[in-house]
Structures are given as structure tokens and as C-alpha cells.
Amino acid sequence: MFIVTNQMPFSPTKEKLERICLTIIEWGVYLALFSPLIFIRNYFFPFVAPKTIFFRLIIDVVFIAYLILAVSIPKYRPKITPLSLAIAAFLAIFFLTAIFGVSFQRSFWSVFERMTGLLTFLHLFAFYVVLTAVFTERKQWEKILFVSIVAALVICFYALLAKDPLTRGGGTLGNSSFLSSYLLFNIFFAAILMVSKAGLWRVVSGVALAIFLFVLFFNPVTVTKGVVSALLIGAVLLGTGYMFFSQNRLLKKLAAPFFILMVVAGVLIVKSYHFQDRPFNLLQIPDRSRQIVWSVGWQAWQERFWFGWGWENFNVPFAKHYDPELPRTADIWYDRVHNVVLDMGVSSGVVGLLSYLSIFFFAALGLLRRAKADARGNFVPLALVALLIAYFLQNLWVFDMISSYLMFFLALAFIGFMISSQETDQTKLKTVPLSPFVAAVLIILTVFVFFIGNIQPARASKAILRGLALPLEQSLPAFQSAFKLSPMVKFEGPEQLSFRITGLLSQDNLNKELLRQGLQLAEQEFKKAIERNPSDFRMYLFLGRHYNYFYSFDNDQKKLDKADESLMRAMELSPANQQVYLNFAQLRFLQGRDEEALDFLKKARDLEPLFFGVRWHLLRGYKLAGKYDLALAELKELELAGLDWWEILETLREGIEILEKTGEELSVLVPLYEKGVQLNPQDIALWEKLVNGYIGLGEVEKAKTAAEKLREIRPEFAPQVEQLLKQMGF
Known part of the structure; x- marks a missing residue:
């Protein structure tokens, strides 16, 4: 092996290799920035899985090209900076806390709904390394930021013009909150280009900035107030910082008064009653669901304060510390705390949180030094500091997905470029020829990552x-x-398969043997999942539910015993979760132990008496046990508590049944029949009850009108209606 010194010119082969690698890297980075645009409907979680896998595939190719380049030409090797070390330390701590967490596999892979496991973070770090090592000129970064802006513009137009409710408001990101987080970065990128460039660049960047702000403030679906609030705070800090670092003495003196004025104005605006009614009210007061899940997150963090539960494992302490009030907020499952401080604390403890905060510290410190050293060109570093602050603040309310993580690591790489030391003299660098062995290893690694990490999940x-x-x-x-x-x-x-198969059990025309195979496969996969993660409450809960349905299919008493065992374990893992008691009640009814079933339903009710859903299950339990007097009492209590049960067809029918069984008068029932046919004009049984109800009340003309209306709606019942009209004397 020999060393080629800097005095020797590159060979044509090496120059060609460098050009090829740089071309792959450059266009690969551009393609990666279009990852948020990827939305493919024939994927499970189409807004998440396709774009994440697309990004990782692109980065695999880019990183291999970069490694070949770095091995051959030392000037492209990673630069060791405080910021890079902070990011590397953060990822190392993430790995360590995941290894000692409750499920390393879940930490590494994540789930299809999120796709933000350690595997994705490795790709994001590779993305950062490539950007900081290869793109060392201002004009290169201007192109990269512009490509990101173009991608964001396409998504904005898609979100505004889409007729599909799935994409309207959120575009290809599927959610206005995720879109807002993504736009936050591009708003600052557009502002940076608008201020630092001239001519057409400035015009295009300014127009893009206006469009981004319009989508953020006037999203056609919903305005993400946390992001809007964070953006305005960031803008105030940017203005204050720009004045403070200005060479103009007057502006420098006005920095503090300006900041105080903005704070006072913000407080007054927020407290304004008139402003509270605005659709983009900036006072992001956490709703009750956030307060509850934050409390659960804090309890979880206290239990494993130093090293946490492992990334992506909040589902375990969430079940353990479950608050039974949560279903009243319409949310019963959380895999994130929806607060970056608590999320980091729960997943990786105080050690992980400090390592995460160190990234912001070293980035901001380097940028402020750059702003102080270059007073004339301080807008860009100050804008990036404001972006970091705004990003951190908005993450106190929401959480990241691949699109915002992509932007965050892009911003960190740009910050790394801004604060890096002067470029090293290229003539003093040595280059190392690429050996065939290293190339072969890299190719094998590429195929492995491509196939196992991306192609197979896709x-x-x-x-x-x-x-x-x-x-x-x-x-x-x-x-x-x-x-x-x-x-x-x-x-x-396992959960998806179980719900799919159990949803088919009521159909008589299906192959029973295939149904049995499906039930058995789901059972096996539930057991495998539990074996790998015995702390997963959700698996035990749905396995117990699965056994209940399995019993209804084959009447095997052993299935009920297994259901009892699974649900008992679920209750141990989440004793305050109403779903356990509801499934236990179903089990006891199947066993013919009605009183015990009702006891479980009462326990579920007592966990949170204002959760009407569980109380309606208790009402149904009374019906199933033939205790209609108790069902009526529960119905009356629910009505007094504010439940308009007659507004929903399903509960209306059940309420009517209870009232009929308990001998309620027709004067009470007829208005309910009227409501029923209004909700579902095709319901023949309700029409028949309505006609008979009118007859019973002596309102013959109304009975005739109702019968004729039924004949109009359902012509196939005309003979029966004619016979009824004859009996009525018409």
C-alpha cells in the first residue's frame, strides 16, 4: 500500500470517481429533501411509512457514495466539532438507554405509525455527516435551502387545493400539525435567502415566505397554535437579537425596550377577550388530554429518572400510570407525551435530556459567536438561533415525525457549516486510494441495509x-x-390481524377453516410479541379480547380460560384502564356469570363516572342480564348527566327497547320513533312502530301520512302498506 501525496495530481480515474460520488451525493440530498412529498396509498400508514423508507433508501445510497469519497480523499472526512460531538453523544446515549430499556427492538425499529426508531436516527445522523463534510461553500447551501423551499411550496399548494379530506390542510404529511412543524423551518430558510440574496432569489424567497405564512396562519383545516406561537416568539427574539448585535448604537440601545414592549403587547393580546375568539388564538393552553398525558409522562419519568424506559417505549409506563379520565377527552392511546422535555425524560432519562439540550447549547453558542464576530452578516446566524428556539418551543406541544426531523438535521448541518472554522488548506491534505476490499464491504453493507432495513419493511x-x-x-x-x-x-x-378476522366471524358464507387458521395465526403472533416484550399491556388486552371471540367461534372452554389469564395480566399492567374491565365483562357473560360481569362493568364505571361510554356498556349489561329496571335507571341518570342518547341511532334504538320493556307510555315513545325514522328513513321496524304508535294515540291522519311516506321511501313494501291502510279504513 502506498500514499499519494498532495504534490501528485489526481489520476483521471480518481477525478472521475470523485465527480461520480459528488454527483450522487448532491442529487441524493436534493431527492431526500423531497421525502415529505411521498404519499402512497397502498401502504399501511401511507403518510408515514413510504416517505420514511424513501428517505432512508436515498440516504443509504448517498452515504455509501460518501464513504467511498471519504476513504479516497481525506478532505471529505467528517469534521470534529463540538456540535457534531454533541449529536454523536446524543445518539450514543439513545442507544445505551434503549439497550437497557424495556424493548430494544421497538426502540430500534419503531412502529409503522411513527417510523422514528433508532434506525431512522442513524440515517438522519448520516445525512448530517454528509452535509457537513461535503457541502462547504455558501452557494451550495443556498441551493440546498432553495430545494427545501421548493418542496415545501409543492406541499402547501397540495394542502390548499386538495379536495380529498385526507390531504386537505396537511397535504402529503396528512396532518396540519405536522405540516406546520415542517413549515416552521422553511419559513426561516426563506427569510434567510430573502435577506441574504438579491434579485430573483429575493423575489422567489419572499413569495415563498408569504405562502408559508398564509398556510400556517390560515390553514383550511385547523391552525396549529403552538407552532404559530413559537414562530412569533422566535420572530421577536430575532428582531431583538438583530438590534442588540447591530453596529448602530441607537438600535443597540432600543433592543431591550423593543423586547419588553413585545412581551407586554403579547400578554395584552393574549388576555384580550376579543382575541380569544379568533381562529388563530395564540394562547396555547393545554387541553385536558395534554394535561393528563403530561402528568402520566412525569410519573413515568420519576420512576426511571436517570436513564428512562428506552426510546419508543412510552406505551409501557403510559399503561401503568393510566388516568381513567383520559377517555373523556376522546383519546385512549398515547405513544408520545407530546412534550419534548417529558418525551426525552421518559425515553432516555435526565442523561438523555441533557444530551439533547447540549445540541441546542453548542449550536446556539457557535451561532452567537459568529454573529458577534460578523456584525454586518449577523442576520443568518441570529435567524438560526431564533429557529432553534422556535422549534424547541413548538415541541412543547407536539412531537416530531420524519419530515420535521429531516428539517431539524438539515438545519443542524447548515448551522455546522455556519460556525465551522476556516476551511483547511486543501494542498496539505493526503489522499488514500480506495481498496477493492473496502469497496466490496461497502457494497455488501448497502445491500444489507437496503434489503433488511428498508425493502422488507416496505x-x-x-x-x-x-x-x-x-x-x-x-x-x-x-x-x-x-x-x-x-x-x-x-x-x-397481531392486533390488525385479530381485528380483521374477528370482524368476519359474523358472516356465514366464509370458509370456516380459513377463519380458524386466521384466529390461530393471530394467537401465535400475539404470544410471540408478548414473549419479546412481556410488559406490553396492549398485547395482553387484545389477546384476551381475541380469545373471547375465538370462543364464540369454536365454543372451546379453554379459550375462555386463556382469556382470563391474559386479561388478568393486562389488569396487573394497567389497573385503572376501563378497557380491561369491559373485556372481562364480556368474558364473564360468555361464561354465564352475569353478576360478575355486571360487577366488572360497575368497576369500569366507578373509575370515571363521567365517562358515558362505559356507563352505556353497563346499561347494555343490565339489558343482557334481563334487568331492564336497572337499565332504565342508568338511562335516566345518563340523561340527567347531559347525554343526548336519542341523537345517535344505535343508542336511540337501545333506549327505545328499554322504555318499551319497562312499559313506557306511547306519548313518550312516539317522539322517539319520529326521531328514529329521521335518523334512518330506511328502518322499516321503526316506521312500523311509528305508525302503530300514532294509531295507539288515536292520531289516524298522522298514521296514514307515515304509512304513505314509508311506501314512498321503500316501494317494495307497497303491498304491506296498502294492507295496513285498508285496516285503518283508508
Whole structure:
């Protein structure tokens, strides 16, 4: 092996290799910035899985090209800076806390709904390394930021013009909150280019900035107040910082008064009653669901204060410290605390939180030094400091997905470029030829990461969706394929398969043997998932539910015993969760132990008496046990508590049944029949009750009108209606 010194010119082969690698890297980075645009409907979680896998595939190719470049030409090797070390330390701590957490596999892979496991963070770090090592000129970074702005513009137009409710307001990100977080970065990028460039660059950047602000403040679906608030705070800090670091003495003196004035104005605006009614009210007071989940997150963090539960494992302490009031907020499952401080604390403890905060510290410190050293060009570093603050503040209310993580690491790389020391004299660098052995290893690594980390999860995601959408004969093989393709499937696959198969049990025309195979496969996969993560409450809960349905299919008493065992374990893991008691009640009814079933329903009610959903289950339990007097009493209590049960067809029918069974007068029932046919004009049984009710009240003309209306709506029942009219004397 020999060293080629800097005095020797590059060989044509090496120059060609450098050009090829740089071309792959440059266009790969541009493509990666379009990842948020990827939205493919035939994937399980189409807004998440396709774009994450697309990003990781692109970065795999880019990183291999970069490694070849770095091995051959030392000037492209990673630069060791405080910021880079902070990011590397953060990832190392993430790995360590995940290893000692409750489920390393979940930490590494994540789930299809999020796709933000350690595997994705490794790709984000590789993205950062490539950007900071290869792109060392201002004009290169201006192109990169401009590409990001173009991608954001496309998404904005899609969000504004889309007619599909799935994409309207959120575009290809699927959620206005995620879109707002993504736009926050591009707003600052556009402002940076608008201020630092001239001519057409400034015009285009200014127009883009205006469009981003319009979408943020006037989103057609909902305004994300946390992001708006964070943006305005960041803008105030940017203005204050720009004045403070200005060479103009007057502006410098006005910095503090300006900041105080903005704070006072902000407080007055927030407290304004008139402003509270505005659709973009900036007072982001956490709703009750946030308060509850933050409390759960704090309890979870206290239990493992130093090193946390492991990334992506909040589901375990969430179940343990579950607050039974949560269902009243319409949310019963959380896998994030929705607060970056608590999320980091829960997942990686105070050690992980401090390492995360160190990234912001070293980035801001370097930028402020740059702003102080270059007073004339201080807008860009100050804007990046404001961006970091705004990003951190908005994450006190929401959480990151791949699109915002992509922007965050892009911003960190740009910050790394801004605060890096002067470029090293390239003539003093040595280059190392690329050996065939290293090239072979890199190719093998690329194939492995491509296949195991991305291609297989992509195929599995599509297989799950096929399993959910196709007929049973094709659904079962699709699920079988998904379980074999990727370890990710074990976190969500058993539940999806179980719900798919149990939802088909009431259909008489299906192949019973295939249904049995589906039930058995789901049972096996539940057991495998529990074996890998015995602390997962959700798996025990849904396995218990699965056994209840399995028993209804084959009447095997052993299934009920297994359901009892699974639900007992679920109760140990989450004793305050109403779902356990509801499934236990179903189990006891199947066992013919009605009184015990009612006891479980009462326990579920007592956990949170104002949760009407559980109380309606208790009402149904009374009905099932034949205790209609108790069902009526529960119905009256719910009505007094404010439940308008007659506004929903399903509960209206049940309420009517209870009132009929307890001998309620027709004067009370007829208005309910009228409401029923209004909610569902096709319901023949309700029409018949309405006609008979009118007859019973002596209102013959109304009975005739109702019968004629029924004949008009359902012509196929005309003979029966004619016979009824004759009996009425018409």
C-alpha cells in the first residue's frame, strides 16, 4: 500500500470517481429533501411509512457514495466539532438507554405509525455527516435551502387545493400539525435567502415566505397554535437579537425596550377577550388530554429518572400510570407525551435530556459567536438561533415525525457549516486510494441495509394493507407474508390481524377453516410479541379480547380460560384502564356469570363516572342480564348527566327497547320513533312502530301520512302498506 501525496495530481480515474460520488451525493440530498412529498396509498400508514423508507433508501445510497469519497480523499472526512460531538453523544446515549430499556427492538425499529426508531436516527445522523463534510461553500447551501423551499411550496399548494379530506390542510404529511412543524423551518430558510440574496432569489424567497405564512396562519383545516406561537416568539427574539448585535448604537440601545414592549403587547393580546375568539388564538393552553398525558409522562419519568424506559417505549409506563379520565377527552392511546422535555425524560432519562439540550447549547453558542464576530452578516446566524428556539418551543406541544426531523438535521448541518472554522488548506491534505476490499464491504453493507432495513419493511407495510383490504382467501396469506418479511410487523400486526378476522366471524358464507387458521395465526403472533416484550399491556388486552371471540367461534372452554389469564395480566399492567374491565365483562357473560360481569362493568364505571361510554356498556349489561329496571335507571341518570342518547341511532334504538320493556307510555315513545325514522328513513321496524304508535294515540291522519311516506321511501313494501291502510279504513 502506498500514499499519494498532495504534490501528485489526481489520476483521471480518481477525478472521475470523485465527480461520480459528488454527483450522487448532491442529487441524493436534493431527492431526500423531497421525502415529505411521498404519499402512497397502498401502504399501511401511507403518510408515514413510504416517505420514511424513501428517505432512508436515498440516504443509504448517498452515504455509501460518501464513504467511498471519504476513504479516497481525506478532505471529505467528517469534521470534529463540538456540535457534531454533541449529536454523536446524543445518539450514543439513545442507544445505551434503549439497550437497557424495556424493548430494544421497538426502540430500534419503531412502529409503522411513527417510523422514528433508532434506525431512522442513524440515517438522519448520516445525512448530517454528509452535509457537513461535503457541502462547504455558501452557494451550495443556498441551493440546498432553495430545494427545501421548493418542496415545501409543492406541499402547501397540495394542502390548499386538495379536495380529498385526507390531504386537505396537511397535504402529503396528512396532518396540519405536522405540516406546520415542517413549515416552521422553511419559513426561516426563506427569510434567510430573502435577506441574504438579491434579485430573483429575493423575489422567489419572499413569495415563498408569504405562502408559508398564509398556510400556517390560515390553514383550511385547523391552525396549529403552538407552532404559530413559537414562530412569533422566535420572530421577536430575532428582531431583538438583530438590534442588540447591530453596529448602530441607537438600535443597540432600543433592543431591550423593543423586547419588553413585545412581551407586554403579547400578554395584552393574549388576555384580550376579543382575541380569544379568533381562529388563530395564540394562547396555547393545554387541553385536558395534554394535561393528563403530561402528568402520566412525569410519573413515568420519576420512576426511571436517570436513564428512562428506552426510546419508543412510552406505551409501557403510559399503561401503568393510566388516568381513567383520559377517555373523556376522546383519546385512549398515547405513544408520545407530546412534550419534548417529558418525551426525552421518559425515553432516555435526565442523561438523555441533557444530551439533547447540549445540541441546542453548542449550536446556539457557535451561532452567537459568529454573529458577534460578523456584525454586518449577523442576520443568518441570529435567524438560526431564533429557529432553534422556535422549534424547541413548538415541541412543547407536539412531537416530531420524519419530515420535521429531516428539517431539524438539515438545519443542524447548515448551522455546522455556519460556525465551522476556516476551511483547511486543501494542498496539505493526503489522499488514500480506495481498496477493492473496502469497496466490496461497502457494497455488501448497502445491500444489507437496503434489503433488511428498508425493502422488507416496505413490502411488509404493503402486505398488511392487503391483509386488511382483500377477501379472506387473500387476506390471510398477505398477513402470513407480512409477519415473515420484517420484525416491525410484530408490534402492530397481531392486533390488525385479530381485528380483521374477528370482524368476519359474523358472516356465514366464509370458509370456516380459513377463519380458524386466521384466529390461530393471530394467537401465535400475539404470544410471540408478548414473549419479546412481556410488559406490553396492549398485547395482553387484545389477546384476551381475541380469545373471547375465538370462543364464540369454536365454543372451546379453554379459550375462555386463556382469556382470563391474559386479561388478568393486562389488569396487573394497567389497573385503572376501563378497557380491561369491559373485556372481562364480556368474558364473564360468555361464561354465564352475569353478576360478575355486571360487577366488572360497575368497576369500569366507578373509575370515571363521567365517562358515558362505559356507563352505556353497563346499561347494555343490565339489558343482557334481563334487568331492564336497572337499565332504565342508568338511562335516566345518563340523561340527567347531559347525554343526548336519542341523537345517535344505535343508542336511540337501545333506549327505545328499554322504555318499551319497562312499559313506557306511547306519548313518550312516539317522539322517539319520529326521531328514529329521521335518523334512518330506511328502518322499516321503526316506521312500523311509528305508525302503530300514532294509531295507539288515536292520531289516524298522522298514521296514514307515515304509512304513505314509508311506501314512498321503500316501494317494495307497497303491498304491506296498502294492507295496513285498508285496516285503518283508508
